[in-house]
Amino acid sequence: MMKSFFKVIFLLALTTSTKAQELRFGLQPIQYVSETQGPYVDFFSTLDASTIAFEMDADSIWHARFKVALSFEGKVDVVRFEYTSEDSASSAPLMLQKSTFTFDDTKEIEKRPLEIFLYDEVSNSDWSFSDTLEYVASDFWLSQPVLLDDVEEVPVNYVKRGVSVVPVASLGLPVFENESTLSMYTEGFVASGKYILQYKLTDAYGNIIPGTSGFARCNTGSTPVYNKIDFSSQKSGQYEYSIVMLDSTGQAVAERISPFYWYNDKADEAAWNGPEVSVTRAVFENGWGQWSQVNEYLRMIAPVATMSERRIMTNLKDSEDTARIASFIVNFWTDKNAMDPLGEWKGYLVVVDKVDQEFGSRTVPGYRSQMGRVFLQYGAPSLVEERSFDGRNYPYQVWQYDQLKSSSTPVQQNQVFIFVDQELIGRQYTLIHSSALGEVKDHKWQYHLTRHTNAGPDIDATSTQYSRDNFGERISNSIIIGNQGTWFDRF
Template sequence: MKKFFILLSLVNLLFSNGMAQQIKANFSYSTFYSPTNESYLETYLYFNGNSLKYKLNSNNNWQATVEVTYIFKQGDKIVDFKKYNIQSPEATDSNAVKVNFYDQQRIALSNGKYDFEISLRDLNLSEKSFSTTQEIEIDYKVDEIQLSDITLIESFKKSETKNILTKSGYDLMPYASDFFPEDFEKMLFYVEVYNTEKVLAKDEPFLINYFIESFESKQIVGSYRGFKRETPKTVNPLLTSFDIQKLPSGNYNLVVEIKNKENKTITLKKVFFQRSNPSANELLISDDYVNSFVAVISPAELEEYIKSTSPISTQIELNFAKNQLSNKDPELMRQYFYNFWLTRNSSNPEEEWKKYKELVKTAETEFSTSIKKGYETDRGRIFLKYGKPNTLTEMKNETSTYPYEIWHYYGIEGRSNVKFIFYSPDIVSNDYPLLHSTLPGEIYNAQWKVELHKRTNQPRDLNETKPRDYMHDRTDEFFTLPR
């Protein structure tokens, strides 16, 4: 299950038409593969009923109607298109609290990368729709053991009649968010394993392992792990849950992996989620900071050090740090800073800080400007969060574009072939804002080529995604084949 992190991940998507009333909806999607050799995408939309405009319908009841449009593009070609209206449950009283409602669609898509555009419009407001685009990839093979996306589940029941919610004999109601507030006691999830009967011998055993790991350290959290022994089938489904009553607030990954009889990991998938659980947070607070490395840090240094952790902080940590920096209590700041590194390396938090501190120094040397610290710049943030790129293409003297850099990572965050494009629209400074990225959760800009060429090419169309051709322009080449 994946979200449009426009961002952030978290993580819920807020569609706004810029007017007084907003459409509020959580959106997520998962990809699957059917035994008929057909891959497909499932979309999940969960609407906040009170965010919509209601009007009287033919039954003399109050009802909202939302127009939903999905467009799938490869380059300039529209590969698939779906447009439909979704109606809310009817209400007899216009002043009553409007119930939330849900929509799910299945769309057959072949393997490949797509620019997926989603648009929402409240038809009772008759305003222009709001659209956003995210790159998605489908890559299911017929001769390899693979996993579907992991789908978070709100509830399930035995299926009586097959319908769009039905999988493996159950009706599954997806949970179209990755935020789990304190009142959630369980996290349900569903995943499918494909092609085991094609790759493994008949009755050859394998394991489906599943666990919760820290998003930051990638370490398994406590006893949040389980497994299921299986033998080859056309599809091996897994529907299970974790009790998360004692899971502290924080950012996590839910991970599912397949291991063969030699205990070798064949494939894995993970999905991000965020937990808010203040009652469990006391378990994480440590008083060891009193005699630790933070005890000798001056208040001024401590303030700067806390600020420098922003690129790798969770949203909860950012909020907490903001409060500490505002209150300026040295002891609380020391406690926060110590616990920040303790959660990332419980055996040696000081060593973890020292390694990061060296990276902060590198970011300061390479990316700082006259008004920004290195970690405050986009390049510094990406460097500190994801590390040094595997390849870096730097172009400062192309006549048709602003100076730009393409950072290429072979693999980060479970994604392969990830690229970031930074550019210098003011040409002279060392500040290169992030223009476009292929990593979900970072800036996605379908018009990045046009923006990059605005130095010499003003677009004729607001929706234009390709600038005019220029002699010796190698932007496409460098982006497609980084070096």
């Protein structure tokens, strides 16, 4: 029986004193099965070069040098990142390196240890981590689809079966900015039997993008699946490429999903410049609202806007063209309900009013509060766990959603939001961490709840490390990559 293995992804959020920045590094294993080599894994290391140390050399140019060493299956591979810049490091890119290891399939160990060593040559800082990859027996295997970058020069070790397999460098979801085509690569392996691969591209609502679905029959051994799609007409949004392996009865035996962000200014502008309703002040104030408040209405509807609509709203929010903003608002609700756009808007205002009563204050309206924004975007949580101030922990709430739906993200299951009142003023709860896509993440959120009381040598320690358990029972303590806030923080 052919042995195969499940995919394990982890992303590291590391804190370094160098330049007082957070080191951002990601490691993603993509696993395959070769007819000749057997099972093997490609590790893609991604480094944000703007978060490592730089030094000026004799050539008056800034240099950064960083090493990553991986130890797996009794072997070690070292890759080196080098970057130079004539000015500051603020615009340094995400950088990608690849390591490949073959599994020793004679071992009966399911979880194979992985050691990661990081070393900043400029600052002389180093880190080490341990993890595992799981290895199980199966007659088939489906690899995680890789969303490909379009690069001119491709190193030979990135070529698979004649295809350039260079992933888009990312720390989180891959991002495509004003591209015209989209390329994906994956492989299915079958030791014996009849299997079919079914693939498709869907938008945030689960709708299949026309011309992006299809089938591929699995041959004995490895079957590559390479798709290159003209995506130039698709508006900005979050999309998913998914592929399913079906057995001879039509039963799905494996599925892999690769979500990504797609930004397309031309398509967004075309949608805005297309047929629209032109609104006068008299018409707007006759039912829609006050002409002088259109900028505020724009902020009210931000939580329920699609990613394409957000791109337009970003350009409109500081505009003095009141008529253009008013027209956008009317067209926004016309897209949502062409039969009764005004009724749709008034129905939303009822919810906004309730949110204001629940989460607003004298200085901040409810829809501008972080709790109010989350409520408007995703609806009411399935469960709220509230902890009051007890002398050791700040008051905080855990919002749990069994199913998470919004206009800008795909459907998600079992997600949580952590809000904390560090000012102790009742209604000013701040969102410090969420497991949901596109939301702020902080792997040290528990520490921020008890920072004023957590005594011990390790500032990253959670309360349970000091025999206390003051946190929500349904929250995972796993490391999650940090980010720079959300779109709403900048809007």
